[in-house]
Amino acid sequence: MAEASAEERILAAIRAVPRGQVAAYGHIARRAGLPGRARLVARILGGNEDPDLPWHRILRSDGRIAFPEGSRGWREQSQRLRAEGVAVERGRVRMPAADVSLDAMIWGPG
Template sequence: MKGTVGMSGSAEKYQAIYRVVARIPRGCVATYGQVAALAGLPGRARLVGYALRVCDDRALPWQRVVNARGEISLRDDCIGDAELVQRLRLESEGVRFDEQGRIPLARYQWRP
Protein backbone atom coordinates (compact mmCIF):
# COMPACT_ATOMS: atom_id res chain seq x y z
CA MET A 1 0.00 0.00 0.00
CA LYS A 2 1.49 3.29 -1.10
CA GLY A 3 1.26 6.49 0.90
CA THR A 4 3.10 9.72 1.38
CA VAL A 5 4.05 10.30 4.97
CA GLY A 6 4.00 13.89 6.13
CA MET A 7 5.00 13.24 9.73
CA SER A 8 8.26 11.67 10.82
CA GLY A 9 7.88 8.21 12.37
CA SER A 10 4.30 7.74 11.21
CA ALA A 11 4.94 5.42 8.26
CA GLU A 12 4.00 2.22 10.11
CA LYS A 13 0.91 3.81 11.65
CA TYR A 14 -0.23 5.15 8.29
CA GLN A 15 0.26 1.74 6.66
CA ALA A 16 -1.82 0.11 9.41
CA ILE A 17 -4.58 2.67 8.73
CA TYR A 18 -4.41 2.07 4.98
CA ARG A 19 -4.67 -1.70 5.49
CA VAL A 20 -7.88 -1.25 7.50
CA VAL A 21 -9.42 1.23 5.04
CA ALA A 22 -8.64 -1.14 2.15
CA ARG A 23 -10.79 -3.81 3.85
CA ILE A 24 -13.96 -1.70 4.12
CA PRO A 25 -16.43 -3.34 1.73
CA ARG A 26 -18.27 -1.52 -1.02
CA GLY A 27 -21.58 -0.15 0.29
CA CYS A 28 -20.29 0.14 3.86
CA VAL A 29 -18.64 2.90 5.86
CA ALA A 30 -16.40 3.05 8.91
CA THR A 31 -15.80 5.93 11.27
CA TYR A 32 -12.41 7.53 11.78
CA GLY A 33 -12.39 6.21 15.34
CA GLN A 34 -13.33 2.72 14.23
CA VAL A 35 -10.50 2.68 11.68
CA ALA A 36 -8.06 3.90 14.33
CA ALA A 37 -9.12 1.19 16.78
CA LEU A 38 -8.92 -1.56 14.14
CA ALA A 39 -5.45 -0.31 13.17
CA GLY A 40 -4.31 -0.70 16.78
CA LEU A 41 -4.40 3.04 17.37
CA PRO A 42 -7.37 3.60 19.70
CA GLY A 43 -8.17 7.23 20.32
CA ARG A 44 -6.27 8.38 17.23
CA ALA A 45 -9.18 9.24 14.92
CA ARG A 46 -7.48 12.47 13.81
CA LEU A 47 -4.43 10.50 12.73
CA VAL A 48 -6.70 8.55 10.38
CA GLY A 49 -7.77 11.83 8.81
CA TYR A 50 -4.17 12.97 8.43
CA ALA A 51 -3.17 9.63 6.89
CA LEU A 52 -6.01 9.73 4.37
CA ARG A 53 -5.23 13.32 3.45
CA VAL A 54 -1.68 12.46 2.37
CA CYS A 55 -2.37 9.07 0.80
CA ASP A 56 -1.48 8.89 -2.88
CA ASP A 57 -2.98 5.43 -3.50
CA ARG A 58 -5.93 6.11 -5.79
CA ALA A 59 -7.28 2.59 -5.25
CA LEU A 60 -7.76 3.15 -1.50
CA PRO A 61 -11.49 3.59 -0.78
CA TRP A 62 -11.03 6.73 1.35
CA GLN A 63 -14.63 7.77 0.67
CA ARG A 64 -15.83 5.00 2.99
CA VAL A 65 -14.51 6.77 6.10
CA VAL A 66 -16.89 9.19 7.81
CA ASN A 67 -17.20 10.85 11.18
CA ALA A 68 -18.90 9.37 14.25
CA ARG A 69 -22.21 11.08 13.37
CA GLY A 70 -22.26 9.39 9.96
CA GLU A 71 -21.40 12.64 8.22
CA ILE A 72 -18.80 13.56 5.67
CA SER A 73 -16.22 15.63 7.51
CA LEU A 74 -15.58 19.00 5.96
CA ARG A 75 -11.96 19.72 5.21
CA ASP A 76 -10.72 23.26 5.71
CA ASP A 77 -7.84 22.76 3.27
CA CYS A 78 -10.05 21.26 0.59
CA ILE A 79 -9.56 22.32 -2.99
CA GLY A 80 -12.60 21.71 -5.15
CA ASP A 81 -15.57 19.58 -4.25
CA ALA A 82 -14.08 16.70 -2.26
CA GLU A 83 -17.18 16.44 -0.06
CA LEU A 84 -19.43 16.17 -3.11
CA VAL A 85 -17.10 13.61 -4.70
CA GLN A 86 -17.17 11.56 -1.49
CA ARG A 87 -20.97 11.67 -1.31
CA LEU A 88 -21.37 10.74 -4.98
CA ARG A 89 -18.94 7.83 -4.65
CA LEU A 90 -20.78 6.52 -1.61
CA GLU A 91 -24.16 6.90 -3.29
CA SER A 92 -22.85 5.02 -6.33
CA GLU A 93 -22.01 2.14 -3.95
CA GLY A 94 -25.57 2.10 -2.61
CA VAL A 95 -25.01 4.13 0.56
CA ARG A 96 -27.95 6.43 1.30
CA PHE A 97 -28.03 9.68 3.25
CA ASP A 98 -30.91 10.92 5.40
CA GLU A 99 -32.49 14.38 5.23
CA GLN A 100 -29.75 15.82 7.47
CA GLY A 101 -27.01 14.54 5.17
CA ARG A 102 -26.06 11.71 7.52
CA ILE A 103 -25.46 8.07 6.77
CA PRO A 104 -27.50 5.79 9.07
CA LEU A 105 -24.61 3.96 10.73
CA ALA A 106 -26.91 1.27 12.10
CA ARG A 107 -27.49 0.20 8.51
CA TYR A 108 -24.23 0.98 6.70
CA GLN A 109 -21.43 0.76 9.27
CA TRP A 110 -18.93 -2.00 8.55
CA ARG A 111 -18.83 -4.70 11.18
CA PRO A 112 -15.69 -6.77 10.57
Protein backbone atom coordinates in the same frame (compact mmCIF):
# COMPACT_ATOMS: atom_id res chain seq x y z
CA MET B 1 9.84 -9.59 9.78
CA ALA B 2 9.35 -5.91 10.66
CA GLU B 3 6.12 -4.78 12.25
CA ALA B 4 3.85 -2.70 10.01
CA SER B 5 3.96 1.04 10.62
CA ALA B 6 0.97 2.90 12.01
CA GLU B 7 0.30 4.33 8.54
CA GLU B 8 0.41 0.89 6.92
CA ARG B 9 -2.01 -0.50 9.52
CA ILE B 10 -4.39 2.42 9.03
CA LEU B 11 -4.33 2.07 5.25
CA ALA B 12 -4.96 -1.68 5.57
CA ALA B 13 -7.94 -1.03 7.86
CA ILE B 14 -9.37 1.46 5.34
CA ARG B 15 -8.92 -0.99 2.47
CA ALA B 16 -10.76 -3.63 4.53
CA VAL B 17 -14.01 -1.61 4.64
CA PRO B 18 -16.26 -3.44 2.15
CA ARG B 19 -17.89 -1.75 -0.81
CA GLY B 20 -21.24 -0.27 0.21
CA GLN B 21 -20.27 0.05 3.87
CA VAL B 22 -18.78 2.87 5.93
CA ALA B 23 -16.65 3.28 9.05
CA ALA B 24 -15.75 6.15 11.34
CA TYR B 25 -12.24 7.54 11.71
CA GLY B 26 -12.13 6.21 15.28
CA HIS B 27 -13.22 2.74 14.19
CA ILE B 28 -10.38 2.64 11.66
CA ALA B 29 -7.92 3.72 14.36
CA ARG B 30 -9.12 0.92 16.67
CA ARG B 31 -8.94 -1.66 13.85
CA ALA B 32 -5.36 -0.53 13.20
CA GLY B 33 -4.49 -1.07 16.87
CA LEU B 34 -4.36 2.67 17.56
CA PRO B 35 -7.37 3.49 19.77
CA GLY B 36 -7.89 7.19 20.28
CA ARG B 37 -5.99 8.14 17.14
CA ALA B 38 -8.89 9.17 14.86
CA ARG B 39 -7.10 12.41 13.97
CA LEU B 40 -4.10 10.42 12.77
CA VAL B 41 -6.44 8.51 10.45
CA ALA B 42 -7.76 11.82 9.10
CA ARG B 43 -4.24 13.16 8.61
CA ILE B 44 -3.11 10.04 6.74
CA LEU B 45 -6.21 10.13 4.55
CA GLY B 46 -5.63 13.80 3.79
CA GLY B 47 -2.11 13.15 2.58
CA ASN B 48 -2.74 9.92 0.70
CA GLU B 49 -2.55 9.94 -3.09
CA ASP B 50 -3.45 6.30 -3.82
CA PRO B 51 -6.34 6.54 -6.32
CA ASP B 52 -7.53 3.05 -5.35
CA LEU B 53 -7.85 3.77 -1.62
CA PRO B 54 -11.56 3.75 -0.67
CA TRP B 55 -11.23 6.98 1.35
CA HIS B 56 -14.87 7.86 0.69
CA ARG B 57 -16.04 5.09 3.04
CA ILE B 58 -14.56 6.84 6.08
CA LEU B 59 -16.80 9.34 7.91
CA ARG B 60 -17.12 11.19 11.20
CA SER B 61 -18.49 9.17 14.10
CA ASP B 62 -21.94 10.73 13.65
CA GLY B 63 -22.02 9.70 9.98
CA ARG B 64 -21.29 13.15 8.56
CA ILE B 65 -18.94 13.76 5.68
CA ALA B 66 -15.93 15.68 7.03
CA PHE B 67 -15.56 18.02 4.04
CA PRO B 68 -17.34 21.39 4.19
CA GLU B 69 -20.88 21.06 2.87
CA GLY B 70 -21.12 21.77 -0.84
CA SER B 71 -17.34 21.60 -1.41
CA ARG B 72 -15.85 19.57 -4.24
CA GLY B 73 -14.70 16.86 -1.79
CA TRP B 74 -18.13 16.74 -0.12
CA ARG B 75 -19.85 16.28 -3.49
CA GLU B 76 -17.35 13.64 -4.64
CA GLN B 77 -17.65 11.64 -1.42
CA SER B 78 -21.45 11.77 -1.58
CA GLN B 79 -21.40 10.60 -5.21
CA ARG B 80 -18.97 7.76 -4.55
CA LEU B 81 -20.99 6.51 -1.58
CA ARG B 82 -24.27 6.67 -3.52
CA ALA B 83 -22.64 4.79 -6.42
CA GLU B 84 -21.95 1.97 -3.93
CA GLY B 85 -25.55 1.95 -2.74
CA VAL B 86 -25.01 3.91 0.49
CA ALA B 87 -27.89 6.22 1.39
CA VAL B 88 -26.55 9.76 1.89
CA GLU B 89 -28.99 12.39 3.13
CA ARG B 90 -27.77 15.98 3.51
CA GLY B 91 -24.18 14.79 3.82
CA ARG B 92 -24.91 12.19 6.46
CA VAL B 93 -24.92 8.38 6.44
CA ARG B 94 -26.47 6.04 8.98
CA MET B 95 -23.50 4.49 10.76
CA PRO B 96 -23.27 0.81 11.73
CA ALA B 97 -24.67 0.25 15.24
CA ALA B 98 -21.53 -1.34 16.67
CA ASP B 99 -18.40 -3.30 15.85
CA VAL B 100 -19.89 -6.71 15.16
CA SER B 101 -16.67 -8.45 14.22
CA LEU B 102 -16.10 -12.13 14.84
CA ASP B 103 -13.62 -11.24 17.57
CA ALA B 104 -16.21 -9.02 19.26
CA MET B 105 -18.83 -11.79 19.13
CA ILE B 106 -16.48 -14.40 20.58
CA TRP B 107 -14.44 -12.36 23.06
CA GLY B 108 -16.70 -9.41 23.80
CA PRO B 109 -18.70 -8.99 26.98
CA GLY B 110 -21.37 -11.58 27.19
